[in-house]
Amino acid sequence: MVLPAACLFDLDGLLLDTEPLHARAWQQAARHFGRELTPEELMALRGRRRLDCADQVRGWIAAAGGPALSAAELLAVRQPIAEALLVQAPPMPGAPELVEHCHAVGLPMALATSSSREAVALKAAPHPWLARIGVRVHGDDPELERGKPAPDVFLLAARRLGVAATDCWAFEDSPAGAAAAAAAGCRVHVLPPPHLDGPALERSYPGEPTLLSNLHQVIRALEAAP
Numbered sequence: 001m002v003l004p005a006a007c008l009f010d011l012d013g014l015l016l017d018t019e020p021l022h023a024r025a026w027q028q029a030a031r032h033f034g035r036e037l038t039p040e041e042l043m044a045l046r047g048r049r050r051l052d053c054a055d056q057v058r059g060w061i062a063a064a065g066g067p068a069l070s071a072a073e074l075l076a077v078r079q080p081i082a083e084a085l086l087v088q089a090p091p092m093p094g095a096p097e098l099v100e101h102c103h104a105v106g107l108p109m110a111l112a113t114s115s116s117r118e119a120v121a122l123k124a125a126p127h128p129w130l131a132r133i134g135v136r137v138h139g140d141d142p143e144l145e146r147g148k149p150a151p152d153v154f155l156l157a158a159r160r161l162g163v164a165a166t167d168c169w170a171f172e173d174s175p176a177g178a179a180a181a182a183a184a185g186c187r188v189h190v191l192p193p194p195h196l197d198g199p200a201l202e203r204s205y206p207g208e209p210t211l212l213s214n215l216h217q218v219i220r221a222l223e224a225a226p
């Protein structure tokens, strides 16, 4: 695998261990309206923009005979829970080392996240190493049309770096994000959540991504690439 022109990083569940916290916040909000979310439903929310998730969850609540909520009514319950949890999110193992490695060898990086600018600022504040990634596409970016699983986030990130998306390595944890990166033509690397394995893992990600067991592996792959 030749050296990429750039690395495009997802944030939640890839660089920061926020996904269990996001899931807990959606679960508590849905439960508030009488609907318990299944592990499969929580997995389907992973990697997507907050408003896209809110539309999905309020649909599930209504379909189960719960109240017909607006996205704003659901988020009024969900956001305070999420914000209190997310400021405590630790890095994923190896994430600070990988970002520092790319910086040290001059490999361009961009953040390609569904999270809003405000949410990223909140989560990133305790993690100065994330400041190494200066080029960012947020879920509420004015130039962004469609969220993941559409390819737009990765295409825009590559364009801002001045490289072709097809020459980039993309790093994702979610099926929606991996689909977005594959559709953009990136070489996709997936760090699957620990509970996914065997056939469920095979089914979850499109194409033939490189499956990672940790991010330290990526440093070794970059060092080995010609």
Ligand SMILES: [Mg+2]
Residues within 6 Å of the ligand: 010, 011, 012, 013, 014, 046, 047, 172, 173, 174, 177
């Ligand atoms: Mg993610």
